[in-house]
Amino acid sequence: ADYSYPEANMALVRGAGGMHSELAAGSKMAMPSNLRAVLVDTKGPEIRTGPLQGNVDVQHFAVGSVVEVTTQDVSKDDAPDSPEGPHRLQIDYQSIAKTLHEGSQVLLDDGLIALEVTHVENNSVTCVALNAGPIKKNKGVNLPDAELDLPALTDKDKRDLKWSCNVGADFVAASFIRTAANVRSVKAYLDRCIAEMPEPTDGSPSPLRPLVISKIESKEGVDNFDEVLLESDGIMVARGDLGVEIPFRKVFAAQKMMIEKCNKAGKPVIVATQMLDSMQRNPRPTRAEVTDVGTAVLDGADAVMLSGETAAGAYPIESLQAMRMIVKEADQIIDGSPSLNRINVNESLIDISNVQEDQCLHAVAKSSVKSARDLGAKLIIVITSSGKVARFVASHRPTVPVLAFCTDPQVGRRLQLSRGVVPIMLQSDLDPLSQGTRMATLRAEAMRTAVELGFARAGDRVITVDRTVGKPNDMHHHSFNMKMSTLKAV
Secondary structure (H helix, E strand, O other), X not given: OOOHHHHHHHHHHHHOOOHHHHHHHOOOOOOXXXXXXXXXXXXXXXXXXXXXXXXXXXXXXXXXXXXXXXXXXXXXXXXXXXXXXXXXXXXXXXXXXXXXXOOOEXXXXXXXXXXXXXXXXXXXXXXXXXXXXXXXXXXXXXXXXXOOOOOOOOHHHHHHHHHHHHHOOOEEEEOOOOOHHHHHHHHHHHHHHHHHOOOOOOOOXXXXXXXXXXXXXXXXXXXXXXXXXXXXXXXXXXXXXXXXXXXXXXXXXHHHHHHHHHHHHOOOEEEEOOOOHHHHOOOOOOHHHHHHHHXXXXXXXXXXXXXXXXXXXXXXXXXXXXXXXHHHHHHHHHHOOOOOOOOOOOHHHOOHHHXXXXXXXXXXXXXXXXXXXXXXXXXXXXXXXXXXHHHHHHHOOOOOXXXXXXXXXXXXXXHHHOOOEEEEEOOOOOOOOXXXXXXXXXXXXXXXXXHHOOOOOOOOEEEEEEEEEOOOOOOOOEEEEEEEEEOOXX
């Protein structure tokens, strides 16, 4: 596979200027120019049409025409003389006869053509076309309400995941996740890829496994959402295929359900597909699209995603600007509404192998968010090595920025999907996990950087959250700390 184009894009993202360009200019430490995260979208298992009868480019179906959907090669058949048929259509799904039954539907090309099954044979099904339209080869095929016999990972997915690990991608979007077992398969393969990578020899941190964002695109994925969420690092509500796989009238309810459950679990959720679709052709969004984006944010989405608008649209910059303006407007509404500023339980964030420590962290994180609201603090400063403290704080939906000071740029980039978190590299060579480190020194450095970047100024209240390791003579292994401070002029 040729990865030259995505590799060039990766180099562009990693080398582009950002917040850290300003810090690096005045720092003695090596520092990345930005902490922008990269998400690699996998193709996933899918069903597509094969070459058409007569090897023609387009075949037209008439309403009521009979269509045999088969796994056999039909390219050597004569092309039908008219849209009435007879039609034979090849697809690349070998278990079609086991999966479908009389009355099942087969949707072609994002549902533009609907077929209804009338008869099932050994390796084919006979259907009747419910509407007219053209079909081409290599178009998507959806089988609504069917439990598909497809692998979690295709060979192409495995190549793409290995490449993602090698170039240091931060997230992978796993397509067509249907069960928790699918998620475990993706994570296991990524773990294997990371284990095969050599340890850095230049003193840089060991590579981390990309976080897995499960794309929910089918009825099976919706039905098994609770178990999928438990195994996933985050969720993407992929409304394109989902709107074909389930009745379109149910998409908004499924979206709200998934956002709510992700919020309660403290895991990031992305809403994607057709958010500003008209801006592929027009410089301004429709009023309905503005409402769609704003409502997703108000419902609790951690991120909203553009796809065709920036990948192939005529107005990519304008689409980004419009999306940003809508999100900022929605955030202002959330900040001023107590009913929308809900504090979650996030019990699923608590590691069962480390319950006592995580329960303490949960309590401190919740207290920091409440204290910031009650005291009118300007921001919350978190010093974190793994990112866990910042994720716990973010899960409680703070209404002020959370500056997460990290020692590893990989950890910083992975925090980009945690709502309200601004990751920043800590300008110190002190290790927060070392017994000899005075956390007060790191707190002071973090506050100085916050002022330097314009997040706070003298007279502002700030909340700091961190974890200190106990000294040899202490009666504790570590402690979680929350401090309230008022900044002074320097």
